[in-house]
Amino acid sequence: MEKLVVIGAGMASGRMLEHLTDANAPYQITLFNAEPRGNYNRIMLSPVLSGEKTYEDIVTHDADWYQSRGITTRFGEHVTGIDRKRRIVHGQNGAVPYDKLVIATGSAPFMIPVVGRDLPGVIAYRDLHDTNAMIAAAQPGAEAVVIGGGLLGLEAAAGLQMRGMKVTVIHLMGHLMERQLDPSAGYLLQKALEARGIKVHCKGATKAILGETHAEAVLLEDGTVYGADLVVMAVGIRPETRLAVDAHLEVERGITVDDQLRTSDPSVFALGECVEHRQQLFGLVAPLYDQAKVLAATLMGEASAFQPVQTATKLKVTGCDLFSAGDFADGPTREDIVFRDPGRGIYKRLVIEGDRLVGAVMYGDTADGSWFFGLIKDQTDISQMRDTLIFGPAFQGGGSVDPMAAVAALPPDAEICGCNGVCKGRIVDAVLGGADTLDKLRATTKASASCGTCTGLVQQVMALTLGGEVVDTPAGMCGCTELAHEDVRRLIKAKGLKSMPAVMQECGWTTPDGCAKCRPALNFYLLADWPLDYQDDRQSRFVNERNHANIQKDGTYSVVPRMWGGVTTPAELRAIADAAEKYNVPMVKVTGGQRIDLLGVRKEDLPAMWADLNDAGMVSGHAYSKGLRxxxxxxxxxxxxxxxxxxxxxxxxxxxxxxxxxxxxxxxxxxxxxxxxxxxxxxxxxxxxxxxxxxxxxxxxxxxxxxxxxxxxxxxxxxxxxxxxxxxxxxxxxxxxxxxxxxxxxxxxxxxxxxxxxxxxxxxxxxxxxxxxxxxxxxxRKDPWAEHAKPGARDEFSPLADLRLEAAE
Amino acid sequence: MAQATEWLDIAALSDIPQQGARLLRTGAGCIAIFRTHDDRVFALDDRCPHKGGPLSEGIVAGHTITCPLHNWVFDLNSGQAQGADEGSVRSYAARVEGGRVLVSAEMLTRRSAA
Incomplete structure (x- = not known):
């Protein structure tokens, strides 16, 4: 009988051994595992952490199982090396020869290289050992910081919070779970976590973990400090490839495998989170189970090929209902269907390419998630149900549906305006009573007079009642919303909206991230209304305000130092003259506002030029800003x-x-x-x-x-x-x-x-x-150049790379 | 003639701000590398066909870029002007792999080949 050695007893290897032994494959199997136990359902570690389940509940393959299948187990034993020439695996307690070898070493948590990461009290979140360490450390009332707002980090945060800890999540990116969610869904998720008492700090880069003998606090780059009796690092994983590298197998980010899960050595295979297949890594369980099936078939001499499929994600945090599947990135040939119900905190976005659904993100109401996922996987032609697709399977009757017919079919007591509780019947009565414009209707019934997101629906009811006549609409601020500027400003204040995704969700934006018209406006409204809470978004700024200089027709900039009240000094004039000469300024001109304008400055010279002017005591003249000139x-x-x-x-x-x-x-x-x-x-x-x-x-x-x-x-x-x-x-x-x-x-x-x-x-x-x-x-009230002219902050003003030399070769 | 695309590793994705752009200098002119809200990357000639505006300085929204000089809007993938304006900017294949930004090497030889 051929000898099969498997290194690693994780979920993928467990599933493969099931397939092999179910089919009575003629192998003598030895299984190594560094953890002193067999396979358990790692996906269920979160409920173990939160106390909703115990380890015993999540064991899938215990010692008896392996024994009954005739598998020799070497648990708690590290593999120290693979001798491919002699086909021997060396374990700590002795060597085992193999005919076929399967490497299933999984992945290791990525520890960000900051000072203090080795302190006691800093743990990763990967296996049962980590989970038990977290449970032991979770004293009610103690503080925990979770670094990483991805799937794993949030589950850890929720679990620790359920054990009574005060939890803060630090996330590097602008919104939570950015791989699975778009900013709108990320905003709703953050709101839900904050409502249950978890603090969320996005755009937070960890600088150091502080503490003498034990972790005490986490320091961020922006200077914020969070007290921490426990620090959980959940920033990501990387394939565990050390054994494969030492054995000189082909390894890129993961162990390279072909469609049969074969490595560069024909008698060595790999599967699970440690592999790289067609430049792709795998972290979710569904494709790993597919790999297990393919590898079992391959080992039994059957033809089989691994094809990565679409995957869907759900967060296992009670009360946070979210779902994402497929590819929900924007694309030129892609169209979005966005549905938002601010009142109920619901967000749904479908991404359509041609006649196919290619991605879906949902928050708040995910009941139809599996139906959408089915449409994505099966590449169903959705052209016939497109108009009503977002409402889910209950609305699909075959044939296209006229949205007006759907409104016409609503019963008189159907609620149209949720804010003011106005039903269809009242709107119809009011219109028949003479309210033939939106303004009059709002005055008599209050329908659509609060948040305004039902305006379209109200207008459809009006149009039906009036016999299809056009109803006037107040001009929306841009193509992303029907709300006027004043409405948006009012809602920002009334609802306490403090971020761009918050505004876009609560005001029912129809695009995922706004446009060049609304983003600069929203950025201003937010910073004007919430100066302490909102952080200015440079990418929503027009070029002049992003670069703190006035762009000219040829792409150069003009520099205007401030001269208070138009008064200057000989020393300032000298500094301006020096800067003009040093940076070859083609024109020096006096402006209508009593300032000196240095025209024709190259972008990459701006920080250095301003460093010189700052040294002479001058600050930006803001000659480019929507601000005080x-x-x-x-x-x-x-x-x-x-x-x-x-x-x-x-x-x-x-x-x-x-x-x-x-x-x-x-x-x-x-x-x-x-x-x-x-x-x-x-x-x-x-x-x-x-x-x-x-x-x-x-x-x-x-x-x-x-x-x-x-x-x-x-x-x-x-x-x-x-x-x-x-x-x-x-x-x-x-x-x-x-x-x-x-x-x-x-x-x-x-x-x-x-x-x-x-x-x-x-x-x-x-x-x-x-x-x-x-x-x-x-x-x-500060000079923007005090920040941007600092030597470390100048990069964004220079090109990413200069390839002129390569081109000449 | 037809060859497999040759990719150049230009920078880390994190070197480009989300919903922003950075510039790439080449022997045949500048190329703007855009990063969208969903972490896709796109490469376009950094020159608006209207009046030569630097597209890398525009506002990135969805998969479009708005020229900072006169607000022409271009599709980042095709380089086609949107709406009523007519014109296009040359675009180059670009992708993200393992946190690195890769751009088709074709951009280096683009004008010598023409």
Missing amino acids: TVKTCVGSEFCRFGTQDSTGLGIRLEKLLWGSWTPHKVKLGVSGCPRNCAEATCKDVGVVCVDSGYQVSVSGAAGMEVKETELLVTVPTEDEAVEIITAFIQLYRENARYLDRAWKWTARVGLDWVKAQVVDDPDQRRALVERFELSQSVY
Whole structure:
């Protein structure tokens, strides 16, 4: 009888041995396992950790099983080497000869190489030993940090939390489970975990694990520290290939195998998480079971070939209902069908290519998951049921369904607007009673007047009732949503939405990650409303604000250092001149806002040039931003014989107060020392004209495509009052205007009287606005170049690689 | 004539920000390497056919790029302009493998071959 040696008693090898022994394959089998036990269901370690199951519940192959199948077991014994020439496996307790060898060594957890990773209290999450170590360490009330927000990390976090620990999850990427979920589903998952008391920190890079004799805390790159009596590292796995490498088998990331699971040596096979098949690694159980079947057949001399199939994922955390299957990445030939129900926290996304469903992500309601997975695997032609596909198998009656017919078929008591509990019958009655526009209907029934996501459905009911007549729609902010800017701003505040996926989910976005129109707007709304919670997203910024310079027609940039109130010094001028020469600036020009513009700077020179200017005490002039640009001044009472007040001083004071703040569009100020108005203050967003009795503050001027004189807001006797009112005005604009509306356009929409009521007539409101502005400035009143010009942070300004030399060869 | 694609290892995926781009200099001009929200990578000539805008500086959304100069939108895979605009940018095969970004070596020889 031929001798078969198997190294590793994991799930794949267990399944293969079942197939072999079920068929009475003529092999004398020896099984090595480093763990002192046979095969158990590793997928079920999470319920063991949480206490919902015990080890005994998850054992699949115990000692008796191997014995009854005639398999010699060498458990708890490490294999020290493979001698391929003599066909011998060396174990710690002696050698075993083989005719056929199967390597099933699985994978090892990846430990990120940070200081402190060897401290007691830092564990990986891979096998029963790790699980028991975690259970032993899980004291109620103690703190645990789980590094890694993937499938395994979250299951560990949930298990430890169920054992009473205070758990924080650190995840490097922008959203949880990024391999299985898109940002919207990741957001819902995070919300669910946070609701059960697990803290989630995304975009968190671990810098070190702190502690003297035992792990005590985890330090992140951004300086955050989380206390930790237990640190679980679950950042990923890598194939365990050491034996194969030592035996000089072909190994890339995993042990290379062909369709028969054969390695580069024809008598050596490999299967499971340690293999690499056509450049692919495997971590989920379904393909591993397929491999086991193929390898058993191969060993019995039958023709069989391994074909990787689509896999589906579910998270085994009670109360978190999510499902993902297939390939849900966007693609040029792919189309998305997105369904969101913000009220019930449901998100479903189907990805369609041609007439086939290729991927699905679902959160909140995954009942139809297996049906969708079946459509993906079988490559079913879905063209006939496309319109109703997202509603699942219950809605498939064959033949295409008219969405209007579906609405028509709804009974009168069907709820249309969940926020306000408005049913179809009430809408029909209201329309028949004269509410023939959306505005009138909203006024009479409140339908679609809250979150607005049912607007489309409400309009369909209206159209049916009115006999198909077109109903007016308020313009949505872009193709991704039917909601107008104002609606989105209102919902961000009312629902406390603090991230882009949160907005996209709760407002029912129809695209997975927005577009070039809505993303910059959302980024501004979020940072304006939640300065402390939201982190500015550079990738949602227009190029100028991403690179902190103004792009020119030839792709070069212009650099404008700030000159407070338009006042400079010989030393500053020298530094500007030096920088202009050093970086070969083709043009030096004076701007309309009393600044010096250095034009034609190459992108990769920006950080070094700014490092020089910073050294000379200068900061960004934000000449590129939707933010505070310049405060233009005249010389005022200090030098001018007509000046009534210190307009230069007030200009500098205002600029030092307001600089760095982001606004819906650019904001320019002017301060003139007398009514001769040399600073041209009366065509600015905010203009101050000084008079003998005080300060005339006027707002909402324009001198661009529109030319408009400012309108008087108030006249005040002191400089302090003028400053407070101007600050409150700018904060009101920041909190309420549509993105890309200049101040004049915004005041035209809301009315100057309303603005006056907030910032002039109501002192409490004015002070509250100033306080909120100051809070925001505690984050944003800083020079962006202080960060970007640092030597370590400059890479993003230079090319990824320069291949010009290779090309010349 | 037809050969198997030759791939060049350009950088780590993490060198490119998600929903962002980085630039690649070659003897025959610059190529923009994009990374989308779902961690796909795409390679396009870094030159908008409209007025030569640097596409690598645009906003990446879904699998499209919006030119920073005049807002033309291109499909990252085909390089075709979207909507009412007509034109296209040359695109090159690119993929991610084991956390590395690979780009078809064809881009290096593109103009000498033409």
